[in-house]
Amino acid sequence: MNIKGNQFLYLQIADRLEKQIIDQVLKAGDKLPSVRMLCREQGLSMSTVTQAYYELESRSLIETRPRSGYFVSLPPVKRLAIPETSNPSVLNSPLSPDDLVNQVYLDREDPNNTLFSLGMPHDDFLPIAKLNKGMVQAMRNLPASGTGYELTQGNENLRREIAKWSFGWAADFTEHDLITTSGCMNAISYALMATTQPGDTIAIESPAYFGILQLAKSMGLQVLELPTNAITGIELEALKKVLATNKIKVCLFVSNFNNPCGSSMPDEHKREAVRLLEHYHIPLIEDDIHGDLYFSKNRPTTCKTYDESGLVLYCNSISKTLAPGYRVGWIAPGQFKDQVLKLKRYQAVSSVSLTSEVVSTFLRNGRYENHLRKLRQSLHHNSMKYSAVIADYFPEGTRVSQPQGGYFLWLELDKNIDTVELYQRALKQQISIAPGRMFSFQSQFDHCMRLSFGLPWTSLLEKKLQQLGKIATNMQKP
Amino acid sequence: MNIKGNQFLYLQIADRLEKQIIDQVLKAGDKLPSVRMLCREQGLSMSTVTQAYYELESRSLIETRPRSGYFVSLPPVKRLAIPETSNPSVLNSPLSPDDLVNQVYLDREDPNNTLFSLGMPHDDFLPIAKLNKGMVQAMRNLPASGTGYELTQGNENLRREIAKWSFGWAADFTEHDLITTSGCMNAISYALMATTQPGDTIAIESPAYFGILQLAKSMGLQVLELPTNAITGIELEALKKVLATNKIKVCLFVSNFNNPCGSSMPDEHKREAVRLLEHYHIPLIEDDIHGDLYFSKNRPTTCKTYDESGLVLYCNSISKTLAPGYRVGWIAPGQFKDQVLKLKRYQAVSSVSLTSEVVSTFLRNGRYENHLRKLRQSLHHNSMKYSAVIADYFPEGTRVSQPQGGYFLWLELDKNIDTVELYQRALKQQISIAPGRMFSFQSQFDHCMRLSFGLPWTSLLEKKLQQLGKIATNMQKP
Incomplete structure (x- = not known):
């Protein structure tokens, strides 16, 4: 696929549509032609048209409405523009955050x-009374009230419930694919340890969550910040170029509702990114910590959804949704499972059974949803x-x-x-x-x-x- | 101090006393001359005599009775000898545990x-019902029932109680000197990360706890196993020789009731080891996880007791005494506090407040004792x-x-x-x-x-x- 040519084509389409909107051919609130129709009429590929629409969305000219399609944006009292696609330079500045x-x-x-x-x-957003009830129940349910060591892989009930919960938007996990961790950063930290050596280079979004920057630096890793669109996340073209240089050891993306810029990779970007990384045999660490906090109708997919070779190390936790202080997170490390399991055994032995059990009960009885x-x-x-x-x-x-x-x-x-x-x-x-x-x-x-x-x-x-x-x-x- | 000469001298004394025992000059159950008396009578140093007595103890010929002194061992039905001082070779064998x-x-x-x-x-050895009561109380006491993030350094109540608890046998800690961790191996793992780089060599006891061997290997560290006496732990002579070669980056000792061989470093060995390491500016990671489980009258001291320069990173937990599944441990990293705090923040953000709070209450109200x-x-x-x-x-x-x-x-x-x-x-x-x-x-x-x-x-x-x-x-x- 000639992505380079594609890129210009989608910009041409976007520019043409923008002119129509500015010229009021397409008026505020008008429905745009469906992607399918535009493809057929103009002899274009799905991805070109979709990319053109994302571009218009990033220019705040159009907006999606769930299950309805694309519409020309309503003029707000004062419509604010979206942040520009980031364009980090290749050299690091001496400034440390x-x-x-x-x-x-x-x-x-x-x-x-x-x-x-x-x-x-x-x-005020946390269901504290219900969590406390869950804790009393957990002390009753767990052998020895959770005072003993659990398996290094983590509470089995929790792993099973997460596997069920993730069905459909992450991957067809079983409890055997998952390892519990002390929150999401702990999962990411094992993932980086399993896939890198000091001196290696990792590619991330820009701007990026400072915790990730600090962790990478403390591990002696070089960080390459990729151009990132405020709506669609990492720019695939940039990723492709960087991968071709063979310098990247691993990628680390916050694929949904990125911290800080809020971007989410569209499905086809996720699929394409995974395909590219598979081609180069480069692992992807996916941080999906905000994935459950979607405002539209449906749970967004993840890169893990499209992972056929086990190169995606999927990380998540309940720290942004249920109880940060419980330190319950997990990782689905794909083909790196053995390495991550060993790292957890050597560095922490096991997790806290009790808080894991409370979360598993919340998932099982629908309280989490x-x-x-x-x-x-x-x-x-x-x-x-x-x-x-x-x-x-x-x-x-x-x-x-x-x-x-x-x-x-x-x-x-x-x-x-x-x-x-x-x-x-x-x-x-x-x-x-x-x-x-x-x-x-x-x-x-x-x-x-x-x-x-x-x-x-x-x-x-x-x-x-x-x-x-x-x-x-x-x-x-x- | 000419330790080399000393070594031969103490062996001479030990051999002479052994002969007296074999010849039944000193009979089973007889009290041996006090260390002080032998020094005076024979013009010997305290350390020579003490070492001679340890040697005899390791030969199962004499035994200490708390507050009474040394006695010739009673002949048991069948008296078993003590394992020999280990003598690991310098080269690693290809065998991995x-x-x-x-x-x-x-x-x-x-x-x-x-x-x-x-x-x-x-x-059966754990106070499970009381721990459960403590958990209910902790949910009542902690802000937001412990569902929120606590400080990276850890639950303040717990740190204060540990500081009080350690007074007298560890060091005059305050809560500011301590950082909570997810058990003792987690503390050791931060300590190693703060003091070593892949390729560095660490010196440990031999035999050593397999968890430490595995952790060190997974971090790309070289392990030097030191000769270890089954009663007095690491051989100071061997340590001294190894330190003089300048190849050791950090030492890691289980100073009390070592796992697996049960040795404990006598006070003067602890003091001398710390003095030696200070001389060479080499940090000591001290694992004191069994220190509270003494059979004699008094809690043994630690190397940290003698640490004046902050080079000792003291690690402990309640995993062997109270509730392994609670994952409550701590580290007093001395001059490495900032590094350890950063590592914890980057890799785990914070600990589980609730289990920390339960342990702090146990310490405060005397239930732990x-x-x-x-x-x-x-x-x-x-x-x-x-x-x-x-x-x-x-x-x-x-x-x-x-x-x-x-x-x-x-x-x-x-x-x-x-x-x-x-x-x-x-x-x-x-x-x-x-x-x-x-x-x-x-x-x-x-x-x-x-x-x-x-x-x-x-x-x-x-x-x-x-x-x-x-x-x-x-x-x-x-």
Whole structure:
């Protein structure tokens, strides 16, 4: 397949459609021709047309409606543009996000701070009473009340329930394919240990979750940040080029509702990325920690869904959905199962049975699904409230991501606004944000920031968000 | 100090005393001259005399009685000798203990197996009902019932209680000196990551706990096994020689009731080892997991007690005393605190609050001390029962350790008996042992085995132990 040629073709289609929209041939709210119809009429391939539509979506010109198709976007009071596709340079800058991350972590210690900087569910969103009941039940159910060592592979009930739960959107797991871990970062850390040596290079999204950057650095790995689209994630063309150089040992993607920029790889991108990596025999570590937090009708698929050779090491946890403090995560390491199992045995021996058992019961009796439904609604609701305040209070020209799930909005401000300075000014008013510099070894995101909408919406929160917008506006050069 | 000269001097003293015992000048049950008196009378140093007495103890000729001094050993029905000081060669053999360890782990799956091979407390020894009550209380006490992330450094209550608990025999910790971990091996694994790079060499005891061997190998470390005395642990002379070569990056000692051979470093050995390592600026990772399980009157000290420069990374857990499945451990990393804290943050984010809180309550209200008193009694009692059966049923010439704490007896059989074969024969009779080959990268312990006495004493257990002795006796060449 000539992807290079394809790329130009899809841009041509997108440009033509954009002209139609600007010329009001296609009016706000109009339905666009279906992908199938356009293919037939114009003699184009499915992937060209789909890519053209993604491009228009990324330009905020069109939007999808579940089960209905593509529509020309309604003109909002003030429609914000989506952040540009990132374009990291190949060289690392000497800037490290470390000190900044430590500083932002400290902001937790003052209970009066409004923590837009945190990537986790607020207590109010957690089913604490039900979890406590589950714990009492777990002490009753487990042999010796869970005081003994469990198998290194992890609580069997939990592994079986996760296998059932993942059916359809991840892969046809059995309990034998899964190993429990102490949260998702622990899974990712075993995955990196199983597939890399110090000095190796890994390819990741850009911007990327700072925890991944720090982990990779502490393991002596080189990090290659790939151009990343704020809607569709990693740019396949860039990935293809990088793979051809033979320098990459492993890829690590947050495929759904990426942290921080909110992108999700479309199905065909996932399939194509897996195909490419298989071709080069390069493992993919997939972090799906936000996958259950989708705002649309259906659970998105994963790269693991398309993995036929076992090269995908799939990582997940309940830390963003149910109980971060339970430290329950898991990995489906594919062909690296033996290595990961050994690493877990040597470094941790086994996991905490009790918290695993509580989660397994939540999955089995449907409480997890019930809980998720409510949590997703709250998060979706919040994300829209945030967007409205940002449109009204943040500086002209602010670009903001449109995540279809997860916890985060990613904002691009005027290039002249240094968000580390913004962070410091905001903190004086007890507002904590995550400046863009935390999310890259490079300086390309110094005017960006991540805001978490995982906080209950209150009038105080609204006021703080408005305040933040005003501080940013004041920083803008005239 | 001329240790080399000293070494010969102490052997001379030991030999002279041995002759007096053999000649019945000193009779069974006689008190030996006190160390102080012998020093004065013979113009010797304290360390020479003490070393001479250890030597005699290791020859099973004399024994200590707490607060009374040294006595000529009583002739038992059949007095077993103590295993010889190990003498590993410098080259690693191609034999790996890995497959054997995996095999022995599998023995757990058949509930009809008698597991002399396991190094953990039997459920019957654990205060399960009280732990469950503690868990209910912990859910009440912790913010959000422990569902949220705690600080990376770990539950503050637990760290404070451990600091209080360790006072006197470890070091004057505060909660700031400690970081909680997922058990002791997790602490050791962070300690090794903080102090080594792949390719580095670490020095350990020999025989050594297989988990440590496997961990080191998986991290690409070279392992140097040091000569180890079955009573006093690592041979200081050997350590000194090895340190002088400048090849060692870090030492890792199980200073009290070593797994598998039961040795404990005497106070002056601990002090001297720390002094030596400080001289060479080499960190010491100290595994004190069995330290609370002493059979004599007092809690033994640790190397950390003598650590003035912060080079000792002290590791411990409650996995061998209270609740293995809770995964509660800790590390006092000294001057490596920042590195260890970062490693924990990157690889695991945080620990399980709830199980930490339960342990902290146990420590605070004295339940842990009460529980330990009973557990120590059971283990001491068991160790004596085991020794009696071994004396009666195992082959002539069997040597056995005399641990003053912990879980394990270490047996040296006739050189012609391959304990892997013994393991296989015993397993057919549903008896699982840990063959010596699991405890070294070399083949020097192929005629040894480790037996755990952490099982409740029953007539079935007694029968199984007798049976094991008979199988071994049958394997002895005429």
